[in-house]
Amino acid sequence: MDALVTTEWLAGELGAGDLRVVDATYLPALPGGPNDDPATDYAAAHIPGAVFMDLADLADTNTDLPSMLPPPEKFASRMQSLGLGDGSRIVLYDNSLYRTAARAWFMLRTFGAHDVAILDGGFAKWQKEGRPVAAGRDQLRHRHFTVWADRSGVRDLNQMKANLDSGAEQVVDARSPARFSGEEPDPRPGTEAGHIPGSKNLPYGTLFNDDGTWKTGEALKAEFVAVGIDLAKPVVTTCGSGITASVLAFGAHLLGNEAAVYDGSWSEWGADRSTPKATGAA
Known part of the structure; x- marks a missing residue:
């Protein structure tokens, strides 16, 4: 199937x-x-x-x-x-x-x-x-x-912090540009605005055609490439709470990349006072 x-x-x-x-x-x-x-x-x-x-x-x-x-x-x-x-x-x-x-x-x-x-x-x-x-x-x-x-496809806070230094995985964020840039405040109380430093922004809705079907093949690949994601290299996805990050992971899967998902996503990173936050465009 x-x-x-x-x-x-x-x-x-x-x-x-x-x-x-x-x-x-x-x-x-x-x-x-x-x-x-x-x-x-x-x-x-x-x-x-x-x-x-x-x-x-x-x-x-x-x-x-x-x-x-x-x-x-x-x-x-x-x-x-x-x-x-x-x-x-x-x-x-x-x-x-x-x-x-x-x-x-x-x-x-x-x-x-x-x-x-x-x-x-x-x-x-x-x-x-x-x-x-x-x-x-x-x-x-x-x-x-x-x-x-099998949690090999799941990332936690410590792994994401370590990735800031190693850069081993490309991080791609499924939220809207306004949420990603920090222009729009996070809807969750106590959560700062912005994004994980070094991450790219690929709003999950861009992976779909106007009729609600998935883009596939070159059209789907083009969305990842346009924001600077190399699908030949490791990818981890993030969003607000791990829901739409899974959309990006499925899109990557259709293109042969088994992306991991940061389960805590911005609801964890943005609320943690020990994590660095970036604002503005990627």
Whole structure:
């Protein structure tokens, strides 16, 4: 299964015994942000057979930082309850302006699922094409999901500090230019404005076509190259809380670069008084 699948492909695969479709819509709780309830929206309409992955619940509750990866045992338990198990082909979609299927993709791969794809164009494209939708919640059969984690694709604060000196990894930030430059204050209380020194700014929305589908091939590569990222070299992505950083990581994956994600992102770096902050353009 390709990492990016079309609505036509998914329509033809629905009902396959090993296929699991997942609605990974998430709306981070930010001041001024949308306040829809993704779980309610899922119950009202979703791709037939899809289950709802609650990304708000899939976080580490032992930290004040938002959206940090949960312990492997918690993640495996939640996946089992959704009927996602070892050997499943998993197709993710969302209906979020933050493209949160990419965060679910990053988490699933970190915790041991390998056959994971994102639906190109998401639920919006599926609906626009008049494809069938279902309502309510399906009865789920638990499946075994092995407790496992590979954190080689995850970066923490100490690793990011060390990278300031080594420059071993290119750092690319998915936030808006105004947030990156510090022109716009950070929405999280106690968090300074600006960016990690030496990082590049690639707003995640630039990776998509006007119809909401992913750019691919040379068009996608051009977005990384335009901001000074060499995809032949190591890359680590960052954003506000690790959500849209995953979008950049998925884009890099489509181009053959297995970028890491700084999980704490700016919500950690910007609030830590020991870290240097830069402002202005990259």
